[in-house]
Amino acid sequence: MNVTAPSPTPASSYAPLQNDTFIRACLRQATEHTPVWLMRQAGRYLPEYRATRARAGSFMGLATNTDYATEVTLQPLERYPLDAAILFSDILTVPDAMGLGLSFALGEGPRFAHPVRDEAAVAQLAVPDMDRLRYVFDAVTSIRRALNGRVPLIGFSGSPWTLACYMVEGAGSDDYRLVKTMLYSRPDLMHRMLQINADAVAAYLNAQIEAGAQAVMIFDSWGGVLADGAFQQFSLAYTTQVLAQLKRSQDGITIPRIVFTKGGGLWLQAMAELDCEVLGLDWSVNLAQARALVGHSKALQGNIDPNVLFAQPAQIASEVGRVLDSFGTPHMGAGRGATHIFNLGHGISQHTPPEHVAALVQAVHSHSRSQRGA
Amino acid sequence: MNVTAPSPTPASSYAPLQNDTFIRACLRQATEHTPVWLMRQAGRYLPEYRATRARAGSFMGLATNTDYATEVTLQPLERYPLDAAILFSDILTVPDAMGLGLSFALGEGPRFAHPVRDEAAVAQLAVPDMDRLRYVFDAVTSIRRALNGRVPLIGFSGSPWTLACYMVEGAGSDDYRLVKTMLYSRPDLMHRMLQINADAVAAYLNAQIEAGAQAVMIFDSWGGVLADGAFQQFSLAYTTQVLAQLKRSQDGITIPRIVFTKGGGLWLQAMAELDCEVLGLDWSVNLAQARALVGHSKALQGNIDPNVLFAQPAQIASEVGRVLDSFGTPHMGAGRGATHIFNLGHGISQHTPPEHVAALVQAVHSHSRSQRGA
Numbered sequence: 169m170n171v172t173a174p175s176p177t178p179a180s181s182y183a184p185l186q187n188d189t190f191i192r193a194c195l196r197q198a199t200e201h202t203p204v205w206l207m208r209q210a211g212r213y214l215p216e217y218r219a220t221r222a223r224a225g226s227f228m229g230l231a232t233n234t235d236y237a238t239e240v241t242l243q244p245l246e247r248y249p250l251d252a253a254i255l256f257s258d259i260l261t262v263p264d265a266m267g268l269g270l271s272f273a274l275g276e277g278p279r280f281a282h283p284v285r286d287e288a289a290v291a292q293l294a295v296p297d298m299d300r301l302r303y304v305f306d307a308v309t310s311i312r313r314a315l316n317g318r319v320p321l322i323g324f325s326g327s328p329w330t331l332a333c334y335m336v337e338g339a340g341s342d343d344y345r346l347v348k349t350m351l352y353s354r355p356d357l358m359h360r361m362l363q364i365n366a367d368a369v370a371a372y373l374n375a376q377i378e379a380g381a382q383a384v385m386i387f388d389s390w391g392g393v394l395a396d397g398a399f400q401q402f403s404l405a406y407t408t409q410v411l412a413q414l415k416r417s418q419d420g421i422t423i424p425r426i427v428f429t430k431g432g433g434l435w436l437q438a439m440a441e442l443d444c445e446v447l448g449l450d451w452s453v454n455l456a457q458a459r460a461l462v463g464h465s466k467a468l469q470g471n472i473d474p475n476v477l478f479a480q481p482a483q484i485a486s487e488v489g490r491v492l493d494s495f496g497t498p499h500m501g502a503g504r505g506a507t508h509i510f511n512l513g514h515g516i517s518q519h520t521p522p523e524h525v526a527a528l529v530q531a532v533h534s535h536s537r538s539q540r541g542a
Numbered sequence: 543m544n545v546t547a548p549s550p551t552p553a554s555s556y557a558p559l560q561n562d563t564f565i566r567a568c569l570r571q572a573t574e575h576t577p578v579w580l581m582r583q584a585g586r587y588l589p590e591y592r593a594t595r596a597r598a599g600s601f602m603g604l605a606t607n608t609d610y611a612t613e614v615t616l617q618p619l620e621r622y623p624l625d626a627a628i629l630f631s632d633i634l635t636v637p638d639a640m641g642l643g644l645s646f647a648l649g650e651g652p653r654f655a656h657p658v659r660d661e662a663a664v665a666q667l668a669v670p671d672m673d674r675l676r677y678v679f680d681a682v683t684s685i686r687r688a689l690n691g692r693v694p695l696i697g698f699s700g701s702p703w704t705l706a707c708y709m710v711e712g713a714g715s716d717d718y719r720l721v722k723t724m725l726y727s728r729p730d731l732m733h734r735m736l737q738i739n740a741d742a743v744a745a746y747l748n749a750q751i752e753a754g755a756q757a758v759m760i761f762d763s764w765g766g767v768l769a770d771g772a773f774q775q776f777s778l779a780y781t782t783q784v785l786a787q788l789k790r791s792q793d794g795i796t797i798p799r800i801v802f803t804k805g806g807g808l809w810l811q812a813m814a815e816l817d818c819e820v821l822g823l824d825w826s827v828n829l830a831q832a833r834a835l836v837g838h839s840k841a842l843q844g845n846i847d848p849n850v851l852f853a854q855p856a857q858i859a860s861e862v863g864r865v866l867d868s869f870g871t872p873h874m875g876a877g878r879g880a881t882h883i884f885n886l887g888h889g890i891s892q893h894t895p896p897e898h899v900a901a902l903v904q905a906v907h908s909h910s911r912s913q914r915g916a
Contacts, residue, residue, distance in 0.1 A: 478719065494770075
């Protein structure tokens with residue numbers, strides 16, 4: 169068997185899902201406990217991750233190797249009874265496949281060798297050949313097989329706007345000056361780039377679904393830096409376009425779609441209209457208010473502050489209880505109702521003590537069972 | 543005359559205010575145009591500021607010298623018909639006076655030599671002797687005299703929470719890990735520090751009012767990084783305490799109080815209850831919704847994205863019109879009603895072309911006059 173280029177595998181050939189709590193909560197169906205997974209759960213806070221990363225030599229060496237990507241994706245599941253796995257990859261794989269030249273300098277964030285800052289650079293952009301992203305789809309299939317039905321596998325992508333931020337800035341930014349300069353002074357170029365990104369993201373997520381992803385998430389990590397009005401026009405409109413192109417099911421099984429806009433709490437009403445199953449929320453959002461606003465149409469995912477994990481286990485348990493109680497008792501009967509997927513409001517910090525994550529996961533499961541009267 | 547230690551000057555000895563548009567808008571009274579000023583309007587984007595800064599030798603050399611502080615405060619008023627001046631100073635003067643050792647490394651942000659990270663350090667904190675901040679009050683009096691009634695002078699302070707962020711982190715931060723670790727693991731220490739900060743900020747702002755400030759603003763620059771629940775408990779509660787201690791008037795003239803929480807749009811309903819006259823808003827907030835929510839009790843200040851200033855003048859004018867129209871026609875009759883003070887949603891960028899600021903100010907004045915049918 170050629171592990172680096174597996175052929176598409178029909179869902180029937182995978183082991184059946186043993187823990188479908190996460191999928192059911194996505195679909196607003198009752199579950200016995202509130203499912204929990206953590207953004208960036210396979211990451212630097214785990215010593216076993218750092219060991220694999222050292223063997224791989226570099227971040228991209230890790231992300232582009234099927235065996236390493238599979239290994240690190242499964243590491244947090246060995247430690248904690250998490251209810252979902254998420255593909256180990258980076259949100260910038262798509263612009264890298266467009267030829268922008270992604271690299272990770274040691275101790276720094278991502279950097280593009282060829283940022284997109286003028287009309288000529290935008291004119292050269294195109295939806296990349298998905299073959300250039302085959303390493304991602306291979307990783308998805310490999311992880312799905314390795315999971316062997318334990319929990320579902322989530323695929324993901326950056327949102328069109330979030331990709332555009334990195335593509336124009338060329339790296340992280342604290343003021344988004346270059347990308348917003350283009351937005352305000354050349355909105356035509358920005359729309360052209362976002363249209364290409366939307367088509368690319370849709371193709372990328374559909375290929376992940378075909379490769380074995382059982383849910384997909386769109387990370388609009390930088391949607392929250394936009395002004396009211398600009399958010400709707402330059403971020404939400406293109407997330408909507410991605411969603412419209414996504415496969416609804418694979419081999420007859422529904423694929424839930426999650427949209428997470430960091431800092432997007434003020435636009436929740438507009439996001440309630442998105443054609444997706446789940447909205448991710450950061451810690452600034454009051455879950456009771458969010459449930460009242462959108463709980464009739466979407467499951468909610470979030471939203472504890474990752475810095476809670478620096479407190480002691482008893483304090484972590486108490487904050488977990490506060491977040492679960494803020495959402496309130498989820499839907500418990502037949503049919504569909506308001507459901508909650510527990511998560512952080514942002515990626516886990518590399519400085520997090522691993523044993524504190526165990527306390528959080530345990531608290532979510534036990535407190536959410538007691539909410540249901542168990 | 544000893545310019546470094548002027549004695550308190552009764553308001554009657556200052557020239558009468560020629561342009562009171564800003565003060566009237568703060569008090570929700572009708573004005574002929576929407577007043578405008580810009581956060582950090584005296585700053586690095588102005589070549590004349592950079593020249594004075596070079597003569598002063600350092601940022602603190604500039605801020606602690608009465609003549610320099612007066613000079614740079616007035617510089618933007620020479621260029622633009624702004625409707626208010628704001629004291630040139632730094633938000634970290636108060637913790638510096640507490641003995642934390644503030645410095646500004648070249649090209650970097652502020653840094654404290656003695657951050658507050660444990661019980662012993664918190665135990666040593668106390669409201670500083672206001673004499674250690676006399677250079678600030680001297681600057682206020684000097685600027686008020688130099689303004690000679692052209693426009694009102696705004697004094698300011700960081701909020702108790704925002705000061706605590708810097709005091710614990712020791713510098714800027716992108717994750718607020720240290721201050722949130724203290725918040726979640728030792729809330730007792732955090733409350734003790736915030737109580738001291740609140741008393742210090744109140745004394746500091748009252749001394750600025752006595753020295754000649756005609757309005758005061760509390761910058762809760764980092765309130766928006768808190769989780770829902772934590773914001774109310776660790777930021778809003780202490781801003782409330784500051785407001786309760788502030789002087790309402792000086793020499794019989796009302797002193798408007800402005801509270802600005804960057805990223806605080808989700809908590810606007812709670813902030814409507816604050817005992818202040820004006821709420822500052824960042825660009826993520828929809829002004830029409832904010833007016834509907836709090837316009838019956840507070841003037842609103844904001845909220846254009848400072849990055850709009852990187853577009854061309856015609857585009858800047860169009861975005862200014864969009865923001866003014868989003869608020870809608872302000873109160874125009876006798877008595878009090880909904881009013882708007884135009885500002886950026888955050889401090890102006892050092893990379894801003896100065897001539898673009900002229901376009902913004904002109905657009906605010908002309909468009910807001912046309913809104914009133916003039």
